[in-house]
Amino acid sequence: MQRRQIENEINELKQDFRLRTIKTNNNELLNFSSNDYLGILKDEKIFEEFYSNLNFEEYKLSSASSRLIDGSYSIVMSLENEVERIYKKPCLVYNSGFDANSSLIETFFNKESLIITDRLNHASIYDGCINSGAKILRYNHLDTVALERLLEKYSNEYKDILVVTESVYSMDGDIADIEAIVKLKERYSFQLMLDEAHSYGVYGYGIAYNKNLVKDIDFLVIPLGKGGASIGAYVICDEIYKQYLINKSRKFIYSTALPPINNLWNLYILKNMLKFSKKIENMEKLVKFSLNELKRLEIETSSNSHIISIIIGENNATTKLSEVLKQKGYLAYSIKEPTVPKNTARLRISLTANMDEAELKTFFLILKEEISKVKVI
Template sequence: MKWLKSELERIKEQNLYRRLFHFESPPGKVLELEGRKFINFASNDYLGLASAASLECLRRWGAGSGASRLVSGSFTVHRELEKELARLKKTEDALLFSTGYMANVGVISALAGKGDLILSDSLNHASIIDGCRLSRADILVYNHCDLEHLESLLKENRGRYRRCFLVTDSVFSMDGDLAPLDGLFRLKRLYGAVLIIDDAHATGVVGWSSLELFGLTPDDTTVLVGTLGKALGTFGAFVAGSSLLREYLINRCRSFIYTTALPPFVACQTLENLKLVPERMALLRRRLSFFRNLTGINSPSAVFPYLCSSPERALALSEFLRERGFWVPAIRPPTVKQSRLRISVTAEHTEEELRLLWSSIREFELTL
């Protein structure tokens, strides 16, 4: 295993080495590390709900589920949350998963198989990419948000396959941009495809669902994947769609069948957090509007990418901000092609904190 050491050395030489930081404070706007406090601009806790805690949920349901859902790990609070998520997403039903990664990998590999075609956006999340690979379907990657390229691939290839799936993030996690869902709806209907949308970074940010922005309502060929661990502040994930889809996934989705169920107290806490979402979402929108106007970064979401010319420059900017009390880690290859700082704005940030962060970034640029 000596090759591991040499590979790590190579990663370090390329300024791509990563390490874990262990914070001493609970999740939230302020992080404490080695006695220092930092304003956190790296979290997906967009509504500031991750620190919410209902002791009653823990007392009522305990710390774990004890088994998979199909054995003895399925509780009434799971079902209550699924029904509420389906209502909010305007679908017939929903099914909880233990993580967002498992939801994407599971739903794609359960629905698509040999003899099928998947068309995937070039900037889709790693969990989508892995789900496509596990499905054993043929995969074509279309240029990012490029409907013309996607339709050309459909025209050329759709007729050779029994089933077809279009797969996309709604809000892309590293660029913060939005998929052209209206165009994707048109193409799925025109070519007889199923549209799978990862709504992880949209839920609770742009609305309850990204489809709201386009005046669209999900139908029986629409599958929505969402997470509980971002704006909703807890942990886990879900797939929302038709009742028939839910029934099929319970019987055929390996990442649902063969894993311990989401702890029921997490489902209980999520239901509590959902009550707070509308007010927090309105506050977040005001913060996002302020930061867009301040920076000129025209992101429709809570993710604001600040692109850097190299991994070294991204690391230097991240360290510069850390010295000034801001936590904004550098994002580098292979996570993204172009290094950057991924600035996450939350409902907890004040306008003054946003102004100070941007002022520090501009100060860094002037020192070079």
């Protein structure tokens, strides 16, 4: 791409209020854009406990190698064993949820495959779909009836079919009916992949685990950068699939492994998940309170989780609303296309377990007032 083309695209993004920039925010703002859903990163007691008994080996800040050379140190092996103990299936640790999602799809599926994906699945999933070369079909968001129609039409044509969904969707805050999709597996021959990026932590070990569905899911991906308060991802699958990934997944083979300190933290979070029950219970109360407040204030949302999506529509209006809220002490980023469909620009409000009802009530009142001003403009 020539420099002039790049300059033209940058100018177009500016004019359409879609230019992304990197900035540091004031820590004093009440943060509604954090994915630290359980508030772990602000809990000093947790970190005091974690750091109190570390030795030199565990403090290391680099693995200095890929997993297949010298990067499979004892801590990451212990982590994978603990995941397997909990989920009753083998685990392979990846460096990120993006790598895990894209790598799974592009490693196992090819031009002979059919991938049926929820229309609003994450970019990492779509990258994997494109890289695989498979035929890609999208069904309407959360519409299991539409999914079944596609399965009816194509199940005899393709022997190799993958259905991909997330559990909690990050831009709409709604939840897929995983049980209904699992039931479709009883009637149609396909493999199922589930991304639990936004449910791990908030729902303990995840929605699939809570509903006893792990055994029915061929590829369960648990990214750790949200409720897990960390980095990396668990790929939970049968042993034969794990062995194939170790031998064929380019993002696994050719990446320097996560540092020991990161995976020790991942292991700590995993082992202590049940101790976070009060945080999880408080989150449930905050979600219920928030959805009731929004309904009372007649602020529309389709969300039914800790992620609350308030669609404004127009890019400029959404950006201005976000800026006004920031001036009033609230960090609530505006989300625009291509992350969400055109003309559905929105505020994405993330609840965290360390918030309280009083501050939420005040925020929603201010939000209501500022939305009315934006709508008038």
